[in-house]
Amino acid sequence: MPGFKDKSGQSSFLLSAMKNLLRYIITRVLLTIPMIFILLTLVFVILRIMPGDPVSAMLGAHAPQEVIDKKKEELGLNKPIIIQYINYMNKLLHFDLGESMIFKQKVIVPIKQKLPATIELTLFGMFFTLLFGIFLGAYAASKRRTGRDFAVRIYANVVYCIPVYWMGLMLQLILGIWLGWFPIAGRVNARILVSTFERTGFYTIDTLLAGNLYAFGDVMLHLFLPSLTLGIVLSGIFVRLTRANMLDVLKSEYILSARARGIPERKIVYRHALKNAFIPILTMLGLQFALLLAGAILTEMTFSWPGIGRLLMERIYLRDYPTIQGVIVVFALFVSLVSLIVDIFYAMIDPRVKY
Amino acid sequence: MTQKSKNIEASGYSASGRMGRVFEWLINANKKYGVEWWILIFGAVIILFISYMALFPGTLAPYNPLDQNTGPQLMAPGPGHPFGTDNLSRDILSRMIYGSRTILGVAFTAAILSSLIGIPLGLISGFIGGVFDRIFSLIMDSIYSFPGLILAIAFAAMLGPGVVNITLAVAVVYIPTYFRLVRGQTLSIKEELYVEAARAIGAKRSVILRKYIFPNVIATVVVVFSLNIADAIMTEAALSYIGLGLPAGIPDWGMDLAMGKKYLPSGIWWMITFPGLMIMTLALGFTMLGEGLSEILNPRLLER
Numbered sequence: 001m002p003g004f005k006d007k008s009g010q011s012s013f014l015l016s017a018m019k020n021l022l023r024y025i026i027t028r029v030l031l032t033i034p035m036i037f038i039l040l041t042l043v044f045v046i047l048r049i050m051p052g053d054p055v056s057a058m059l060g061a062h063a064p065q066e067v068i069d070k071k072k073e074e075l076g077l078n079k080p081i082i083i084q085y086i087n088y089m090n091k092l093l094h095f096d097l098g099e100s101m102i103f104k105q106k107v108i109v110p111i112k113q114k115l116p117a118t119i120e121l122t123l124f125g126m127f128f129t130l131l132f133g134i135f136l137g138a139y140a141a142s143k144r145r146t147g148r149d150f151a152v153r154i155y156a157n158v159v160y161c162i163p164v165y166w167m168g169l170m171l172q173l174i175l176g177i178w179l180g181w182f183p184i185a186g187r188v189n190a191r192i193l194v195s196t197f198e199r200t201g202f203y204t205i206d207t208l209l210a211g212n213l214y215a216f217g218d219v220m221l222h223l224f225l226p227s228l229t230l231g232i233v234l235s236g237i238f239v240r241l242t243r244a245n246m247l248d249v250l251k252s253e254y255i256l257s258a259r260a261r262g263i264p265e266r267k268i269v270y271r272h273a274l275k276n277a278f279i280p281i282l283t284m285l286g287l288q289f290a291l292l293l294a295g296a297i298l299t300e301m302t303f304s305w306p307g308i309g310r311l312l313m314e315r316i317y318l319r320d321y322p323t324i325q326g327v328i329v330v331f332a333l334f335v336s337l338v339s340l341i342v343d344i345f346y347a348m349i350d351p352r353v354k355y
Numbered sequence: 356m357t358q359k360s361k362n363i364e365a366s367g368y369s370a371s372g373r374m375g376r377v378f379e380w381l382i383n384a385n386k387k388y389g390v391e392w393w394i395l396i397f398g399a400v401i402i403l404f405i406s407y408m409a410l411f412p413g414t415l416a417p418y419n420p421l422d423q424n425t426g427p428q429l430m431a432p433g434p435g436h437p438f439g440t441d442n443l444s445r446d447i448l449s450r451m452i453y454g455s456r457t458i459l460g461v462a463f464t465a466a467i468l469s470s471l472i473g474i475p476l477g478l479i480s481g482f483i484g485g486v487f488d489r490i491f492s493l494i495m496d497s498i499y500s501f502p503g504l505i506l507a508i509a510f511a512a513m514l515g516p517g518v519v520n521i522t523l524a525v526a527v528v529y530i531p532t533y534f535r536l537v538r539g540q541t542l543s544i545k546e547e548l549y550v551e552a553a554r555a556i557g558a559k560r561s562v563i564l565r566k567y568i569f570p571n572v573i574a575t576v577v578v579v580f581s582l583n584i585a586d587a588i589m590t591e592a593a594l595s596y597i598g599l600g601l602p603a604g605i606p607d608w609g610m611d612l613a614m615g616k617k618y619l620p621s622g623i624w625w626m627i628t629f630p631g632l633m634i635m636t637l638a639l640g641f642t643m644l645g646e647g648l649s650e651i652l653n654p655r656l657l658e659r
Contacts (some may be wrong), residue, residue: 166631
């Protein structure tokens with residue numbers, strides 16, 4: 001172990017590494033600001049040139065002109081776009097997403113309420129993605145150029161081309177309707193009162209905290225189909241990636257020496273090689289997170305999942321500008337946060353990575 | 356006579372005549388590239404078949420896709436209606452055949468549009484460099500890192516339903532894909548010796564860009580173009596699935612899927628199975644073509 005005897009040298013090395021990491025994190029966080037700014041500008045402009053506005057969506061097409069004008073003035077929609085834009089950005093700089101134009105509530109309220117549902121779905125989806133992706137990929141690599149390898153490669157290609165909502169519908173049909181094993185809509189059975197356990201909004205955690213195992217089981221049952229859907233569809237990319245990386249790793253010399261020492265092949269593949277093939281997979285997870293989010297929106301639509309994607313769709317129809325913008329900000333933050341976490345993780349596992 | 360052509364003659368194909376030469380070429384290509392070659396051919400066959408459906412739907416479809424008098428409502432697949440009928444007793448097979456027009460048209464046009472904007476921007480941005488390049492890269496990266504479907508939803512909602520509008524919504528999302536690819540290629544190619552040589556003999560910048568850099572960039576674009584169409588197909592179907600796509604009256608796979616969703620709880624499986632299968636098959640065709648092309652154009656990958 002380097003620096004074993006010289007403890008002070010070790011700690012100063014650690015300290016400088018921490019400093020570097022901190023500097024890296026700060027740079028990365030600062031870099032997400034222009035990204036959010038550009039996206040918001042784009043969305044702001046799109047929304048303002050969209051035909052239709054919140055006032056006519058609210059009052060109907062036949063409202064008298066003076067009522068419409070009064071409402072527009074109230075919402076600040078009569079001002080020039082550039083002033084509206086500056087006002088909005090100013091508020092955003094003070095961490096204020098503004099107030100909904102349709103409902104008398106802060107934009108952050110419905111977002112806070114719906115976000116846990118989306119995060120829960122995304123996390124469980126990610127779990128299934130990695131489970132299928134990594135094990136099938138490693139398996140295919142260990143059986144390279146055999147029929148089984150080819151079958152897994154076909155699986156990866158086909159699964160990648162399945163529309164996520166179709167996968168959801170088919171699973172609903174087969175496992176939900178025909179076999180009757182799983183519920184096909186919502187987060188929890190309507191007979192279970194959410195108010196008896198709701199605390200954080202993450203129902204899996206809430207039900208456990210409340211000690212209500214029956215409700216926990218029900219929540220898991222509801223979670224199963226949507227996250228399985230997401231997991232299967234996205235696993236294609238990870239199968240291919242894991243397979244490619246494993247093939248590289250399996251060619252390396254330390255694997256050869258492990259074989260020479262007579263370590264069982266299964267242990268070599270799943271213990272020794274998989275560990276090293278993991279780093280690129282992690283990076284890919286960060287890159288594919290946007291895809292996971294997009295898939296989550298479609299899955300929410302299919303499974304009537306009360307998440308942030310459904311919120312976005314509902315508010316697009318109502319032309320509720322501030323809420324739509326708010327959701328976009330949250331999505332952008334989400335994507336950059338995940339890629340940041342992945343990068344930090346990456347830097348921590350692989351000492352060769354410089355930040 | 357080489358060993359290869361002997362084998363071909365032994366296998367019953369004569370090397371004479373045009374068809375013979377095509378066969379010989381096909382078989383040689385198979386020997387050279389192996390599985391990847393068949394992936395490419397398989398993808399191409401799917402695309403050709405569905406393109407035929409899109410171009411000449413009348414020759415294949417048994418009914419008019421909008422005809423509401425083809426038989427009983429919600430009939431399960433059976434004689435007369437191989438894919439069954441929907442809730443308005445329209446023939447699903449005919450709707451699938453006519454629906455290929457919409458999705459292929461939208462996806463293809465969208466991919467062409469985004470490459471027409473993305474490629475020149477990427478070329479110029481990579482070639483000029485400097486502040487211009489930085490600003491464009493930042494904008495494109497911001498769009499690229501954001502979930503494309505959500506942006507497409509926003510655009511589609513803004514423009515309202517319609518074939519042209521949905522095409523534009525899909526096209527905008529994929530501009531950064533081409534931009535990033537072409538910019539990266541341009542950055543590395545412009546340092547090549549032959550570009551320097553061209554500069555040394557006094558070639559104009561526009562000439563260097565057009566005659567020296569562009570032809571070398573375009574090879575990689577072909578692969579991405581094919582994969583991009585697959586993506587565009589999925590995005591188009593997703594948009595019309597959530598009801599942002601097309602006005603009623605145009606047969607469209609995504610819309611049929613959304614309609615079938617309502618009848619799912621009563622176990623009507625044929626209304627969702629076939630549109631989904633069609634979307635998957637078409638996307639698979641373009642993915643396989645792209646995969647095959649990329650493996651064949653990039654021989655380093657072949658050993659995998």
